[in-house]
Amino acid sequence: MALLDIQNLVVEFQTASGPFRAVDGVSLHVDEREVLAIVGESGSGKSVSMLAVMGLLPWTATVTADRMNFNGRDLLKISPADRRKIIGKDVAMIFQEPIASLNPCFTVGFQIEEVLRFHMGMDKAQRRARAIELFKQVGIPDPADRLNSFPHQMSGGQCQRVMIAMAIACNPKLLIADEPTTALDVTIQKQILDLLVSLQAKYGMGLIMITHNMGVVAATADRVIVQYKGRKMEEADVLSLFESPKSNYTRALLSALPDNAVGDRLPTVTDMLFEAAPSGAGA
Numbered sequence: 001m002a003l004l005d006i007q008n009l010v011v012e013f014q015t016a017s018g019p020f021r022a023v024d025g026v027s028l029h030v031d032e033r034e035v036l037a038i039v040g041e042s043g044s045g046k047s048v049s050m051l052a053v054m055g056l057l058p059w060t061a062t063v064t065a066d067r068m069n070f071n072g073r074d075l076l077k078i079s080p081a082d083r084r085k086i087i088g089k090d091v092a093m094i095f096q097e098p099i100a101s102l103n104p105c106f107t108v109g110f111q112i113e114e115v116l117r118f119h120m121g122m123d124k125a126q127r128r129a130r131a132i133e134l135f136k137q138v139g140i141p142d143p144a145d146r147l148n149s150f151p152h153q154m155s156g157g158q159c160q161r162v163m164i165a166m167a168i169a170c171n172p173k174l175l176i177a178d179e180p181t182t183a184l185d186v187t188i189q190k191q192i193l194d195l196l197v198s199l200q201a202k203y204g205m206g207l208i209m210i211t212h213n214m215g216v217v218a219a220t221a222d223r224v225i226v227q228y229k230g231r232k233m234e235e236a237d238v239l240s241l242f243e244s245p246k247s248n249y250t251r252a253l254l255s256a257l258p259d260n261a262v263g264d265r266l267p268t269v270t271d272m273l274f275e276a277a278p279s280g281a282g283a
């Protein structure tokens with residue numbers, strides 16, 4: 001049984017100019033211990049699909065799906081109270097902007113201990129001990145001292161480590177990472193990716209890695225879904241995707257990698273789509 005099994009997900013926003021369909025019939029599954037990458041250019045509906053799973057979309061969004069099963073339970077059919085017990089505990093998400101994702105008014109220690117209080121019912125001493133252990137696991141030096149820091153007193157990379165510690169605090173079965181390294185310095189990006197992949201392997205979590213970066217896909221994923229304008233264009237294991245991409249859009253994304261530069265400029269996705277498929281981006 002898949003850990004997460006989504007069939008025909010549609011997300012529509014009410015906007016001033018009428019309804020806008022950001023996700024249009026996407027189906028996907030992730031197994032235990034599997035790393036699934038969802039890749040596609042900005043605006044292709046990657047984040048919105050996963051925010052729909054987390055129940056974090058604004059009220060202007062309408063979410064429908066034939067099913068959205070996590071561990072055999074349909075998230076769209078269970079009660080809000082039951083959903084709250086799962087989300088943040090068994091399914092956790094980390095975001096692109098670590099500093100913005102943390103509350104600036106509270107120390108990082110308070111924020112991680114709140115997660116442990118709400119989901120694990122730990123007492124004060126247990127929470128502190130577990131928070132120190134989690135900070136050690138994600139590579140934050142002097143963990144006991146750092147728990148007293150406010151987010152603005154930490155670097156972007158350290159804040160992302162805090163977010164990862166919060167996400168794994170309750171031993172989730174599934175971790176969703178939405179462009180987790182985009183906002184970080186290049187030197188820190190690799191450290192954070194390595195950390196995520198090593199934690200995924202150590203705890204046997206399913207991991208969904210949202211990215212527009214094919215390098216990140218190659219370094220982390222077992223299987224890949226390529227999304228374009230809210231639709232799934234292609235799904236393949238990572239080797240097949242790189243060796244024999246089926247859709248013109250995937251070929252376009254791959255051709256835009258620096259290694260494929262010809263002359264003095266990289267081909268753009270639009271160049272490739274018009275060259276390879278005058279009728280559109282399909283397979």
Ligand SMILES: Nc1ncnc2c1ncn2[C@@H]1O[C@H](COP(=O)(O)OP(=O)(O)OP(=O)(O)O)[C@@H](O)[C@H]1O
Nearest residue numbers: 013015020022041042043044045046047048049058
């Ligand atoms: N609250 C909202 N109201 C209306 N449209 C929205 C809302 N949130 C997102 N969208 C639109 O939905 C589409 C998909 O957005 P989404 O954030 O999922 O893209 P993405 O593929 O994750 O890209 P990025 O990498 O830039 O985050 C975009 O066109 C975006 O403008």
